[in-house]
Amino acid sequence: MTKVPELFGSMVFGDAAMKERLPKDTYKALKKTIEDGKDLDIGVANVVANAMKNWAIEHGVTHFTHWFQPMTGTTAEKHDSFISPSPDGKVIMEFSGKELIKGEPDASSFPSGGLRATFEARGYTAWDPTSYAFIKDGILCIPTAFCSYGGEALDKKTPLLRSMETLNDQALRILRLFGNTKAKRVLTTVGPEQEYFLIDREMYEKRRDLKYCNRTLFGAKPPKGQEMDDHYFGSIRPRVSAFMKELDEELWKLGVLAKTKHNEVAPAQHELAPIFTTTNIATDHNQLTMEVMRRVAYKHGLACLLHEKPFAGVNGSGKHNNWSISTDTGENLLNPTDDPHSNLQFLLFLCAVIKGVDEYQDLMRVSVASAGNDHRLGANEAPPAIISMFLGDELTSVLESIETDSDYIDQAKCDMEMGVHVLPNFQKDTTDRNRTSPFAFTGNKFEFRMLGSSLSISGPNVVLNTVVAEELKQFADELERGDCFTQDVLNLIKKTVKEHKRIIFNGNNYSDEWVAEAERRGLLNLKSTADCMPYFIHAKNVKLFTEHHIFTEAEMHSRYEIILENYCKTLNIEALTMLQMSKKSIIPAVSAYTKELADAAISKKQIGADTSAEERLAKELSAQLSCFLKAVDALDLALLGAKQYPEIGECAKYYRESVFTAMQELRGISDTMETFVSKKIWPWPTYGDLLFSV
Numbered sequence: 063m064t065k066v067p068e069l070f071g072s073m074v075f076g077d078a079a080m081k082e083r084l085p086k087d088t089y090k091a092l093k094k095t096i097e098d099g100k101d102l103d104i105g106v107a108n109v110v111a112n113a114m115k116n117w118a119i120e121h122g123v124t125h126f127t128h129w130f131q132p133m134t135g136t137t138a139e140k141h142d143s144f145i146s147p148s149p150d151g152k153v154i155m156e157f158s159g160k161e162l163i164k165g166e167p168d169a170s171s172f173p174s175g176g177l178r179a180t181f182e183a184r185g186y187t188a189w190d191p192t193s194y195a196f197i198k199d200g201i202l203c204i205p206t207a208f209c210s211y212g213g214e215a216l217d218k219k220t221p222l223l224r225s226m227e228t229l230n231d232q233a234l235r236i237l238r239l240f241g242n243t244k245a246k247r248v249l250t251t252v253g254p255e256q257e258y259f260l261i262d263r264e265m266y267e268k269r270r271d272l273k274y275c276n277r278t279l280f281g282a283k284p285p286k287g288q289e290m291d292d293h294y295f296g297s298i299r300p301r302v303s304a305f306m307k308e309l310d311e312e313l314w315k316l317g318v319l320a321k322t323k324h325n326e327v328a329p330a331q332h333e334l335a336p337i338f339t340t341t342n343i344a345t346d347h348n349q350l351t352m353e354v355m356r357r358v359a360y361k362h363g364l365a366c367l368l369h370e371k372p373f374a375g376v377n378g379s380g381k382h383n384n385w386s387i388s389t390d391t392g393e394n395l396l397n398p399t400d401d402p403h404s405n406l407q408f409l410l411f412l413c414a415v416i417k418g419v420d421e422y423q424d425l426m427r428v429s430v431a432s433a434g435n436d437h438r439l440g441a442n443e444a445p446p447a448i449i450s451m452f453l454g455d456e457l458t459s460v461l462e463s464i465e466t467d468s469d470y471i472d473q474a475k476c477d478m479e480m481g482v483h484v485l486p487n488f489q490k491d492t493t494d495r496n497r498t499s500p501f502a503f504t505g506n507k508f509e510f511r512m513l514g515s516s517l518s519i520s521g522p523n524v525v526l527n528t529v530v531a532e533e534l535k536q537f538a539d540e541l542e543r544g545d546c547f548t549q550d551v552l553n554l555i556k557k558t559v560k561e562h563k564r565i566i567f568n569g570n571n572y573s574d575e576w577v578a579e580a581e582r583r584g585l586l587n588l589k590s591t592a593d594c595m596p597y598f599i600h601a602k603n604v605k606l607f608t609e610h611h612i613f614t615e616a617e618m619h620s621r622y623e624i625i626l627e628n629y630c631k632t633l634n635i636e637a638l639t640m641l642q643m644s645k646k647s648i649i650p651a652v653s654a655y656t657k658e659l660a661d662a663a664i665s666k667k668q669i670g671a672d673t674s675a676e677e678r679l680a681k682e683l684s685a686q687l688s689c690f691l692k693a694v695d696a697l698d699l700a701l702l703g704a705k706q707y708p709e710i711g712e713c714a715k716y717y718r719e720s721v722f723t724a725m726q727e728l729r730g731i732s733d734t735m736e737t738f739v740s741k742k743i744w745p746w747p748t749y750g751d752l753l754f755s756v
């Protein structure tokens with residue numbers, strides 16, 4: 063194997079490749095565009111495109127694509143070759159600056175939520191030079207933003223870049239007030255931890271629910287699930303280990319900082335965490351990571367499941383979005399340092415987060431809403447649907463002391479005695495871990511834990527960046543007006559803590575007491591996608607996003623439509639898949655098995671043997687099958703009912719209340735029948751087969 067440092071980034075046209083291959087002036091001009099957000103000159107673009115093409119061709123590449131992130135939440139690409147006819151009837155390989163910076167894919171088949179009628183099919187992709195071009199599967203991929211003919215954002219990258227801009231502007235204002243003149247840019251950074259399941263490919267192919275819906279719609283609990291806690295951090299089995307090794311290598315080639323890998327709580331569940339980077343690149347890299355995971359799994363005879371809840375009864379998969387704010391000079395603005403009590407700049411940034419999360423709980427919830435994630439939130443394996451934040455004892459008491467003008471007593475930063483002499487004593491962290499909080503402060507960053515495993519991390523970071531920018535803006539406005547800076551900052555902190563401390567909760571977020579307590583505190587508890595989406599377009603949120611130029615009102619409505627439409631379509635496909643599996647497979651199987659039992663009983667009677675077991679089983683199964691057929695009818699009917707709701711919000715509520723309930727009912731009966739019939743006749747691999755298949 064090539065050494066890792068040589069392998070790393072070998073498929074990326076990154077800074078090193080640019081420096082090596084571009085004339086000095088071009089390199090400088092491009093850097094200026096990347097660092098200061100300056101427009102790119104077409105002359106420069108031509109030179110860059112040519113160098114990029116030559117680099118790609120040396121790596122055996124023949125095609126390029128504008129790689130973008132439409133509202134489907136996945137990535138899209140259309141491949142064009144470099145060939146261009148030459149007068150001698152042959153071809154030359156060409157790639158112009160114009161082709162690099164702008165593309166025109168037909169946009170009519172991507173979701174636009176009414177932003178673009180099909181007759182205005184034109185869409186544009188525009189190069190995002192802050193994210194490097196790379197080679198994937200022999201194709202030169204150019205990260206781009208995607209917008210409509212009228213300039214509306216049709217993708218997930220554009221609003222993210224806008225949100226980073228606004229946060230930069232407002233955070234710099236605060237830094238200047240604190241006398242920091244050095245920092246030129248403020249960026250948010252993200253390290254997303256990615257959970258996933260791996261199962262045997264052959265088993266996967268036999269399950270229509272997994273193929274159509276990415277999750278199982280039927281399946282009785284196996285005798286063993288995750289109750290022994292023996293999978294978490296357990297030793298990694300050879301097939302999985304081979305997969306992980308190749309995954310790391312493929313990601314490293316793409317410049318993805320894949321760092322940690324381990325087994326997760328549920329059988330067949332694993333996690334990969336990268337080292338954090340700027341939010342824009344982290345988002346691109348996370349999309350790539352998910353794609354490479356699927357591809358490498360396929361190669362290893364495995365299927366990688368990224369659904370939030372592929373199996374009922376065992377833990378689902380999430381994505382922890384570790385988020386922080388730092389300057390281009392390397393200062394992490396959420397680092398409390400050794401003495402948080404007197405670090406006013408840190409406390410002010412912290413207060414911006416506290417106020418933002420409290421005032422925009424609804425948006426935080428909306429940002430993680432999807433049909434798949436609805437199965438996790440509040441299911442005692444993931445945070446509840448209630449947004450709150452964990453700060454830990456030390457920071458909480460620092461804030462309390464400021465709020466109440468009382469002395470702050472430093473929590474003893476005591477050494478941890480391990481009680482074993484060969485082990486070094488290490489300093490105890492001043493904050494313990496809290497695994498149950500949806501939004502936890504973890505030392506020098508926040509960990510937003512509500513994201514579903516398949517979600518693009520763009521949306522949640524757009525919300526975090528914008529909400530915090532808004533609070534920083536309010537703080538900066540107020541402080542710029544004031545005349546006694548230190549006292550003004552203290553007052554601001556005090557006021558914020560007083561007004562927004564209800565959002566801080568350091569206890570167990572999985573407990574019933576918290577649900578009741580949160581209600582007393584007036585916190586929102588928006589249980590499903592259908593419940594939370596209407597909040598997205600509330601006046602206060604439209605004001606926030608339009609004022610910060612993240613979304614226009616039309617763009618917000620389009621997103622509202624797209625997310626709810628996606629929700630309804632997902633449930634519709636799931637319901638149709640259940641009906642098909644029921645009618646085509648489950649009913650025939652149970653009926654055939656019942657007949658087998660009845661035939662056995664008849665034969666046994668002829669020799670005078672005891673037939674009570676067969677008779678009882680056959681009767682019980684027959685009764686269950688009748689119930690099952692009724693549940694099939696009920697689901698059929700429920701699906702028909704959806705047609706009565708042309709308004710998408712109403713329709714989503716209906717799917718949640720009627721269709722989803724009918725699906726649960728149907729599944730329950732099938733799962734019981736499954737436990738009574740012979741393994742031979744069950745139409746597909748069971749939970750036990752799937753979860754212990756690798």
Ligand code: ADP
Nearest residue numbers: 251252253254335336337338384385386504507
């Ligand atoms: P913990 O032990 O608290 O889980 P780790 O150091 O293991 O912290 O980091 C977990 C994830 O958080 C990793 O992906 C890591 O890169 C990321 N992370 C660490 N620091 C930051 C930061 N300043 N900004 C964003 N993400 C960060």
Ligand code: MG
Nearest residue numbers: 255382509511
């Ligand atoms: Mg974590």
